[in-house]
Amino acid sequence: LTLGTVGSACAQAYPNKPIRIVTTGTGGGSSDIEARLIAQGISESLGQQVVVEGRASVIAGESVAKAPPDGYTLILASSLFFLAPLLQKVPYDPVNNFSPITMVSRETNILVVHPSLPVKSVKDLIALAKANPGAINYGSGSTGSITHLAAELFKSMAGVNMVRIAYKSGGAAAIDLVGGHVPLMFATAPSVVPHIKSGRLRAVAVTSGRVSALHPSLPTISDSLPGYEIVSLDGVLAPAKTPSAIINRLNQEMVRFLRTPEARDKFLATGTEVVVSSPEELAAAINSDIAKVSKVIKDAN
Secondary structure, three states: OOHHHHHHHHHHHOOOOOEEEEEEOOOOOHHHHHHHHHHHHHHHHHOOOEEEEEEOHHHHHHHHHOOOOOOOEEEEEOHHHHHHHHOOOOOOOOOOOEEEEEEEEEEEEEEEEOOOOOOOOHHHHHHHHHHOOOOOEEEEOOOOOHHHHHHHHHHHHHOOOOEEEEOOOHHHHHHHHHOOOOOEEEEEHHHHHHHHHHOOOEEEEEOOOOOOOOOOOOOEHHHOOOOOOOEEEEEEEEEOOOOHHHHHHHHHHHHHHHOOHHHHHHHHHOOOEEOOOOHHHHHHHHHHHHHHHHHHHHHOO
16 A cells, blocks of 8 residues: 555545544633634534644643644644744644644734824834834733734834833733823734723724724735734644645635634634635745744844
């Protein structure tokens, strides 16, 4: 038997037992909700139960990386999972230890300011920061979080000097932003949308490369700073060396479900936009994010 015929035989028999999707987060988070929606959406067509198990990011990565490459253990991971090795030592390689299946969702951040800051556009912020180097602070969550990386990418591309005020979490930073203790933040949408609606904060632009379906009235930062884009991307992966026939079957089933209006509406309700891809496109996106953030980390020391 050749490897090709073995892989084909495995795919024809697949799946013949329950499939497990491990998420890189605790229950109730967006990745956990996404995984449960996908599990419900593909179990009938696969003819097997799909169960979801939440674990801490590093533990999840290590356990799935070491799992048999047979399509029965998968991981739904976010950008921070892919970027973690740039910031700390972790027991997995996000590129070499996994076989990408499909993108699942994209979540944009929002550049948001306290009303006391005289900024209504990205160009206003760049002009103000250039006129007052080192005088404008921004709030962010923990080091390496999306709120931190989005700000450092902005500083690097705009050529401005803003000072980071670090918080234990993005939520804590958002509270101080509302209180006027920091003037701006590249915030996760759920932490600031209620305050934008109430008028306590002013939304300026989104960090995605295109207009967000969740925030269609907001321009993108890239409109004023071409090439700027940073989003939290979620994707599903299997252990490395999982047969391509199994990867393709899982891709087909997940993409079919994710393209339904039901999936789109339920994801939007969690604050994320559905985005699907081929395995190759997910691999390219992961590599692109790693290269971009490596430069940001280097530039920001």
